[in-house]
Amino acid sequence: MTEPSGSRNPAADPAARGRTTIADAVVVKIAGMAAREVDGVHALGGGLARTVGAVRDRVPGGRASITRGVKVEVGERQSAVDLELVVEYGVPIADVAGAVRENVVEAVERMTGLEVVEVNIAVDDVHLPEDDDEEAPEGRVR
Numbered sequence: 001m002t003e004p005s006g007s008r009n010p011a012a013d014p015a016a017r018g019r020t021t022i023a024d025a026v027v028v029k030i031a032g033m034a035a036r037e038v039d040g041v042h043a044l045g046g047g048l049a050r051t052v053g054a055v056r057d058r059v060p061g062g063r064a065s066i067t068r069g070v071k072v073e074v075g076e077r078q079s080a081v082d083l084e085l086v087v088e089y090g091v092p093i094a095d096v097a098g099a100v101r102e103n104v105v106e107a108v109e110r111m112t113g114l115e116v117v118e119v120n121i122a123v124d125d126v127h128l129p130e131d132d133d134e135e136a137p138e139g140r141v142r
Helices: 024-036 047-058 093-112
Strands: 041-044 070-074 078-088 115-127
Touching: 024 041, 024 070, 024 078, 024 093, 078 093, 093 115
Parallel strands: 078 115
Antiparallel strands: 041 078, 070 078
16 A cells, blocks of 8 residues: 655654754763763863963953863764863772763763763873862962
8 A cells, every 4th residue: 555645654753854963062061071070080181281271261251161171083873082180189090980981971872872982081180189279369368
């Protein structure tokens, strides 16, 4: 039996009609937010990126960059994420890295539908408690 011309196939899923593309910047933001949510992560980004970012953050109207320290490759169905982390002193780095991987994979896959094939983590620094004193705003009484 043939369908009359112009009628739609009721079995066709409307959600499958068309194509969805997800920009790299979307995945970068999701991965950056997910990584920052993990306890033990102090910051993202390598030394130079953090230094430049800290200056930019202090400029009036400037704000912290969610994308600092995050790089991604996005294909049609898969993505890969590279992160540069600064961890808090005293936390087990392997545990933090594992928790970051879990959180990033869960967030990216849930929000985008892309399969995350890998999350590579480079721990570039350890944040020491005394580093907070050095980062104190000028003019503050210690």
